[in-house]
Amino acid sequence: MQTTHLIATRRLLLILCALFLVACxxxxxxxxxxxxxRMVPEEFFRGPLTAHGVLKDRNGTVTRRFNADLQGSWNGGVGLLAERFLFDDGEVQFRNWQLIPTASDTPGVRTYIGRAEDVVGDAEVEVSGNAMFIRYVLEVPYKGDTIEINVDDRMYLxxxxxxxxxxxLSKLGIPVGEIVLTIIRGEGKQLSRNAK
Structure with missing residues (x-):
């Protein structure tokens, strides 16, 4: 009787673990x-844009709000997205993204390399249908120093x-926060190629 109960408990745990993995x-x-x-970075990220969003901590609490002006341009197939962020506490941040098309091994998926001043190494960029995913490591100021945070961007047109x-946002595989934002095309200020 006890053995049957133990087997049933193990089966239930295995089913719950499988459901958890599928859900994650x-x-x-x-x-x-x-x-x-269809998402086409060369078309969407061209000219002035604005972004409006929030930063949440690991508990889902909004800790910061921001607005941003962006300016996109393409030259020889390579994109540049100059960004100027203004946070609700008055902090201003700049970032210049470079998007470089690469050959894709997956049918229906376009790939790019992404580079920016505070991104460690190359970002992996994938585009398919109405979606654009970017994975990268970002250097973030923290208590007078910088820490590296893994970022998984999921964009939907x-x-x-x-x-x-x-x-x-995660550190060593542990979730540390989330950013939710909306980017609107055709609005915003003209920014120079070097946002700083």
Missing amino acids: SSAGIEHYQDKQP ISDRVLINESK
Whole structure:
């Protein structure tokens, strides 16, 4: 009787673990291949844009709000996205993203290398259907020093002018925060190629 109960308990735990793993796994970029409208970075990230968002801590509490002006341009197939962020506490941050197209091994998926001043190494960029995923390591100021945070950006084109972005932030595999923002095309100030 006790052995039967133990076996049933183990089976239940295995089923719960399997359900947990399925729930934690997220759809790959290929899942969005047929979704519309089609995301084309060379078209969306061109000219002035604005971004509006919040930063949340690991508990989901909003800790900061921000607005940003962005300016996108493309030259020889390589993109530059100059960004100027203004946070609700008055802090201003700048970032210049470079997007370099690369050859993709997956049908229906376009790939790029992403580079920015505070990004460690190259960011991995994948685009398919209405989605654009970017994974990278970001250097973040922390108590007079910098720490490296893993960022998993998931962007979804809602219309030809609106992009929704969810960013999961982690350190050593442990979630530390989240960024949620909306990017609107055709609004914002003209920024120079070097935002600083």
